[in-house]
Amino acid sequence: MLDAGIFTQSFMIHAWIGGTIVAILSAFIGFFVVIRGSSFAAHALPQAGFAGGAGAVLLNINPLCGLAAFAVGGALLIGYLGDKERNDVITALTLVATLGAGALFLGLTNKYATGAYALLFGQIVGVSSDQVVATAFIGIVCLLCLAFLYRPLLLASVSREIAEARGVPVRLLEICFLVVVGLATAIIVPVVGALLCFSLLIGPNATSVYLTSSPGKAMALSLLISLVTVWISIVLAYISGWPIGFFVSMTGALLYACARAVHYFRVKNIRLKAGIIQC
Amino acid sequence: MISPVKVKKGDAILSIENIRVQFNQRCVLNDVNVQVFPGEFIGLIGPNGAGKSTLFKVILGLLSPIQGSVRVLGRAAKSGDRLIGYVPQKLFLDPNIPLRARDLVALGLDGHRWGIPLPSKVRKKRVDEMLKAVDAYRFADSPVGQLSGGEQQRLLIAQALLTDPQLLLLDEPLSNLDIKSAYEVVNLVSRIGREKGIAVILVAHDMNPLLSVMDRVLYLAEGKAVMGRVEDVFRNDVLSGLYGYPVEVLHVNGRIMVVGGNNSGINGYPLECNCCKSEAAT
Numbered sequence: 001m002l003d004a005g006i007f008t009q010s011f012m013i014h015a016w017i018g019g020t021i022v023a024i025l026s027a028f029i030g031f032f033v034v035i036r037g038s039s040f041a042a043h044a045l046p047q048a049g050f051a052g053g054a055g056a057v058l059l060n061i062n063p064l065c066g067l068a069a070f071a072v073g074g075a076l077l078i079g080y081l082g083d084k085e086r087n088d089v090i091t092a093l094t095l096v097a098t099l100g101a102g103a104l105f106l107g108l109t110n111k112y113a114t115g116a117y118a119l120l121f122g123q124i125v126g127v128s129s130d131q132v133v134a135t136a137f138i139g140i141v142c143l144l145c146l147a148f149l150y151r152p153l154l155l156a157s158v159s160r161e162i163a164e165a166r167g168v169p170v171r172l173l174e175i176c177f178l179v180v181v182g183l184a185t186a187i188i189v190p191v192v193g194a195l196l197c198f199s200l201l202i203g204p205n206a207t208s209v210y211l212t213s214s215p216g217k218a219m220a221l222s223l224l225i226s227l228v229t230v231w232i233s234i235v236l237a238y239i240s241g242w243p244i245g246f247f248v249s250m251t252g253a254l255l256y257a258c259a260r261a262v263h264y265f266r267v268k269n270i271r272l273k274a275g276i277i278q279c
Numbered sequence: 280m281i282s283p284v285k286v287k288k289g290d291a292i293l294s295i296e297n298i299r300v301q302f303n304q305r306c307v308l309n310d311v312n313v314q315v316f317p318g319e320f321i322g323l324i325g326p327n328g329a330g331k332s333t334l335f336k337v338i339l340g341l342l343s344p345i346q347g348s349v350r351v352l353g354r355a356a357k358s359g360d361r362l363i364g365y366v367p368q369k370l371f372l373d374p375n376i377p378l379r380a381r382d383l384v385a386l387g388l389d390g391h392r393w394g395i396p397l398p399s400k401v402r403k404k405r406v407d408e409m410l411k412a413v414d415a416y417r418f419a420d421s422p423v424g425q426l427s428g429g430e431q432q433r434l435l436i437a438q439a440l441l442t443d444p445q446l447l448l449l450d451e452p453l454s455n456l457d458i459k460s461a462y463e464v465v466n467l468v469s470r471i472g473r474e475k476g477i478a479v480i481l482v483a484h485d486m487n488p489l490l491s492v493m494d495r496v497l498y499l500a501e502g503k504a505v506m507g508r509v510e511d512v513f514r515n516d517v518l519s520g521l522y523g524y525p526v527e528v529l530h531v532n533g534r535i536m537v538v539g540g541n542n543s544g545i546n547g548y549p550l551e552c553n554c555c556k557s558e559a560a561t
Contacts, residue, residue: 035376147395155390158376158383158423161367161450162438165339166391167359209375213422218377 006238014127015238019230021139022191022200027226028146029184030205031219032177036157040088041078041178042201044095045185048074050194051102052186053119058109063119064134068186074098075182079175122193122245124234135187142184145176153177154215196245200226203252210263225255290353292317292446292478293338298347300333307333308344311504313497315446318476320469321506322489325499331482334499335448338480339365352445359391364439364477366449370431374424380434381406381419387438405441413437413467429460436468440477447472449481453488461488486513487534513537 006012033042052070053063074094082090106116118126127135156163156170163170188197208221233247295313299306308330315321325331336342337349340358349356351363364387372378385406389396396402410416413433418426423434432452439447449468453461465481469492472479483489486496490509497506498513500521505512512518513528513535522539529536 031377035373035378037373148393150395151386151390151392155386158372158378158386159367159370159435162365162386162435163390164341164358165363165365167357168391209377213377213379213420215377215379215382 006235010129011125011127012234012238014129014132015124015234017132018127018135018187018191019124019234020227021135022188023226023230024223025139025142025184026188026197026200027204027223028143028219029181030201030203030226031215031222032146032153032157033181033201034205034209035154036177038178038181039198039202040091041075042181043198044078044091044098045071045074045178045182046189046194046197047095047102048098049182049185049189049197050119051098051100051105053189053194054102054105054109054116057119058105063190064131064186067189068138068183070098071182071185071189072179073182075178076175079178118193119189120193120195121243122189122191122196122248124191124237124244127190131190135191138183138187142180145180149173149176149180191244192248193243193245196249199245199249199252200229203249203256204229207252207256207259210259229255290317291315291350292319292352293480294348294350294353295338296348298337298344298349300330300337300342300344306502308337308499308504309502311347311499311502313504313506315478315480317445317478318473319478319495320472320489320493321478321480321495321497322486322493323480323482323497323499324484324486326484329499330502331499332450335365335450335480335482338446338448339363361442362445364442364444364447366432366435366439366447366452368451369428369455370423370435372424374422376422376424378423379420380415380423380426380430381410383423383434384409384415384437384441387441390438409437409441412440412471427460428455429457429464432456432460432464433467436464436471440471440475445477447477447479449479451482451484453483453485458488465489465492490533490535509535 007016033039049067049071052066052068054066055070056063056066059066077094078087078091117123152163152168152173155166156168156173160170185197188200192200204222204225205218207225208218212218212221229248229251232251233244236242236247237244291314293313293315295311298308298311300308311334323331323334333342337344338351338356340356340360351360385396385402387409388402388405407416407419410419413436415430415433415437418430423431426434435452436449447468452464452468456464465488468479468481471477480497481489493509495507496509496512497504498518498521500518501523503521505517505521515526515528518526518528518537525540527538527540529538
């Protein structure tokens with residue numbers, strides 16, 4: 001049940017800090033994932049990270065190292081080999097190749113149950129203090145990179161041709177962005193899990209675009225939605241003892257449905273006022 | 280702030296000499312010569328695959344010719360040159376992308392710079408002015424993804440003008456527009472070009488919407504180019520020489536049509552079938 005321990009126990013303090021950093025980071029990264037339409041890559045990279053994490057469990061090293069190595073490696077692979085047309089194929093191949101490796105690593109290790117479960121579905125109450133420091137550090141690095149890339153990345157997302165004409169190194173920019181997504185994935189996966197990392201990256205931004213059309217407001221709204229989603233999920237996971245990933249994805253889906261409903265009625269209202277719908 | 284570049288009268292803004300561009304042994308542009316002067320409106324006309332987009336890439340410094348020279352205001356073409364404004368064919372955007380008209384235009388001002396844009400009054404004023412100049416101020420706060428093709432085209436033109444270019448390149452801006460919007464865009468570009476003394480090169484399939492505004496035409500076909508006044512280029516002998524097979528230039532109610540073949544050849548097959556668009560307008 002809900003008690004003061006949710007804020008005072010050290011593993012819960014770690015959970016709050018880790019969850020909050022992850023929520024902030026995924027809101028900003030998700031903004032670009034959504035406007036660039038790179039959802040598939042954002043789905044593949046956490047799975048690559050999962051394989052790396054599983055490998056690290058097998059070799060008995062820090063899972064974060066394995067996660068980061070594989071997610072960034074996957075990002076480089078997709079970035080270098082994928083071009084405009086064949087991006088999907090390369091992303092899919094990266095996804096299945098790393099998942100296959102993950103399956104092998106899990107098969108070889110005898111810590112199957114706990115290790116795999118935490119990596120796939122998240123284990124926020126298992127965040128150690130070292131991990132909180134590492135999460136904060138990587139989170140800040142990713143946010144700074146994203147701030148640096150912001151304008152050219154927005155321009156290249158809107159029109160690759162204009163960006164090229166303006167002398168923006170578009171391809172390098174795209175690879176850098178994927179690497180940042182990969183790095184971010186490495187800290188998001190331990191918290192919400194590889195399978196559900198995607199819901200935190202996509203959910204808040206997919207929701208906010210139905211409520212505002214200003215990029216600044218959309219990002220602020222995504223940040224709010226992301227934070228609320230994670231905080232609610234931490235509380236519910238603490239009370240119920242169920243996996244946090246379940247609550248993150250359910251809250252995300254629910255908020256998305258609400259935003260769609262608001263959007264639907266707003267558009268209908270505008271049309272009714274304009275007399276477009278004639279009854 | 281970008282300092283305006285002084286242009287001496289009579290100096291060419293763009294000077295392309297004897298360029299040759301090749302992709303895997305296939306010659307895309309061969310011995311092309313182009314000179315464009317300040318304030319000129321050039322229609323770049325030609326069938327699909329004639330090398331129009333390639334020529335733009337060369338001017339933008341994104342593609343190097345294997346021979347010949349390309350100079351923009353006397354300097355070798357290089358990518359990212361602020362003296363050139365570029366307008367792509369169209370935007371491929373999700374209708375729900377969180378981007379307003381003014382955000383798109385603002386990217387023209389500093390979208391190539393690293394970092395986050397800081398809100399500033401000067402920046403907003405410049406963007407507002409440009410939105411007014413292209414008659415887009417009334418939908419400044421609308422989501423870009425929900426605007427019409429003609430409205431998006433105005434924004435693309437506005438973003439290209441924000442670096443104070445001397446040369447504006449428009450890559451088929453009319454191809455996705457209805458006839459009325461196409462004429463509006465042509466008149467807008469022509470007016471702004473004349474007011475600011477900007478040279479314009481506009482790529483089009485159909486030369487008819489440009490007939491009243493263009494100073495000269497640059498016709499590309501089979502990798503070769505002819506440049507001159509409309510009446511000097513749209514002639515049977517000139518275009519037949521360019522295509523390397525007989526083509527006929529037809530004048531119909533003040534409009535021009537280029538058709539392939541002569542009476543004995545592939546009879547009356549239109550090379551530029553967009554003409555029916557402008558005929559429907561009357």
